[in-house]
Amino acid sequence: MNIQAPAPDFALKNEEAPFDISELFFSRTDERGVIEAGNAVFQRVSGYEWSALIGAPHKVVRHSDMPKGLFHILWARLKAGLPTGAYIKNRAADGRYYWVYAIVTPIEGGYVSVRLKPTSPVLQTVFEEYAEAVRAETEEGLSAEQSAARMCERVGGLGFATYDAFSSYAIANEILARDRALGREEDQRIKSLKFLLPALKEIESEQKKLFHAFEAIRGIPSNMRIVASRLEPAGGPISAISQNYRLMSNEVTEQLSAFSSDDGSRNLSDTILERVYRAMFIVAAARVQREVGENAHKAIQTGDQRDGFQYESEVLETILEDYMRQSTETLASVYQDIARLMQSSKDLKQLVTGLDSIRVLCRVEAGRLGSNSVALTPVIDQLDRFHVDIDRTLERIVEHAAEVKRLVEKAMPRSVSRTMYAVHGNMTRRGQRANGLT
Ligand SMILES: Cc1cc2nc3c(=O)[nH]c(=O)nc-3n(C[C@H](O)[C@H](O)[C@H](O)COP(=O)(O)O)c2cc1C
Numbered sequence: 493m494n495i496q497a498p499a500p501d502f503a504l505k506n507e508e509a510p511f512d513i514s515e516l517f518f519s520r521t522d523e524r525g526v527i528e529a530g531n532a533v534f535q536r537v538s539g540y541e542w543s544a545l546i547g548a549p550h551k552v553v554r555h556s557d558m559p560k561g562l563f564h565i566l567w568a569r570l571k572a573g574l575p576t577g578a579y580i581k582n583r584a585a586d587g588r589y590y591w592v593y594a595i596v597t598p599i600e601g602g603y604v605s606v607r608l609k610p611t612s613p614v615l616q617t618v619f620e621e622y623a624e625a626v627r628a629e630t631e632e633g634l635s636a637e638q639s640a641a642r643m644c645e646r647v648g649g650l651g652f653a654t655y656d657a658f659s660s661y662a663i664a665n666e667i668l669a670r671d672r673a674l675g676r677e678e679d680q681r682i683k684s685l686k687f688l689l690p691a692l693k694e695i696e697s698e699q700k701k702l703f704h705a706f707e708a709i710r711g712i713p714s715n716m717r718i719v720a721s722r723l724e725p726a727g728g729p730i731s732a733i734s735q736n737y738r739l740m741s742n743e744v745t746e747q748l749s750a751f752s753s754d755d756g757s758r759n760l761s762d763t764i765l766e767r768v769y770r771a772m773f774i775v776a777a778a779r780v781q782r783e784v785g786e787n788a789h790k791a792i793q794t795g796d797q798r799d800g801f802q803y804e805s806e807v808l809e810t811i812l813e814d815y816m817r818q819s820t821e822t823l824a825s826v827y828q829d830i831a832r833l834m835q836s837s838k839d840l841k842q843l844v845t846g847l848d849s850i851r852v853l854c855r856v857e858a859g860r861l862g863s864n865s866v867a868l869t870p871v872i873d874q875l876d877r878f879h880v881d882i883d884r885t886l887e888r889i890v891e892h893a894a895e896v897k898r899l900v901e902k903a904m905p906r907s908v909s910r911t912m913y914a915v916h917g918n919m920t921r922r923g924q925r926a927n928g929l930t
Pocket of ligand 1: 519521555581
């Protein structure tokens, strides 16, 4: 069916089509984005009769302030089977506008979009970003694809590695803002995931410090050997110590690679960050999906629905189950990553303790050489500082990782967190005992 949208009343274009923050709405489309169903809120807010909506392409509510780049991102992701969150400004039949945050989920034979009213401060950033994208499209003539690439690039400037990360952060903030506005307790699971981000960023920066610190002491053993050659016969104690220090610091450097992800190419905390954002999106999507599903269920009970609504309710239920399953899986993998990171930090700490004992030996040997060892002093002083820094850095990593672990547990459904603790909690303690850390 090809229904022409009624000519909008331009006098109303700066007015907002109202809907309550407590309201959620959804629509279901086929694979081309042609509307097949929706709930009463969608119909009311859009201002179209059902007869004009069903069979119409979803662009019937398209607003000219929306950059085509955003729809390019949306469709590219949907076609790849990825659920996608996006802020969308829409136009109602009478020309008024309304903003939504939409979570669009691919389903068998099409898509379902569930929308809420955005109220968080992230929306202000989106106003500016979309206005800039529309400007680039009109003034610079960017194609939808070019504009999408530019939009994703600009997301980097906002402090997010990907569009995914940005849209996850946005939906988490929208749900928390909505909870507050409705006088509800803020969603604890989403809140925990949000609080986890600063701790992860700290881990990442401490890890970088660790890499740099080891880079900086690379030259020390050979400096030591050069000094030793002037102080003692070949193969003397200082040169043996420096040889040991070199071997052991190589071992530590190898251990440092445990901070990389499975394929060794990326920083483990980057991988964890990506998974946390994914978990954030899925937990948030499940939360919205559950509420819209409950509303649909109530509408069936009160008879406030169109024919075939039972089917829509079942579709919503299936999506919810899928998000719930995915959220458990994703959080479990974040938990495993964190357990791995903690274990690596502890192993590293133990190796550094070994390295430190060589430093102490070096001090003792220098003392034995008395005033002859003056040339060694700056080298040993550098090692002293290095060890103090490394100890602090490793301690901070372990502390932040413990905080992340605690928050991941809080973000998990209770039954799952108990199971994970039983498996990983014990495993970690066993590992610690084996390493003599407890
Ligand atoms: C499930 C689903 C929901 C959508 N919701 C909207 C929407 O609310 N507003 C909108 O303008 N486009 C929406 N779209 C995207 C439209 O299909 C279309 O790509 C967009 O309006 C841009 O149209 P154009 O590229 O023909 O200009 C949705 C698509 C799908 C699959």
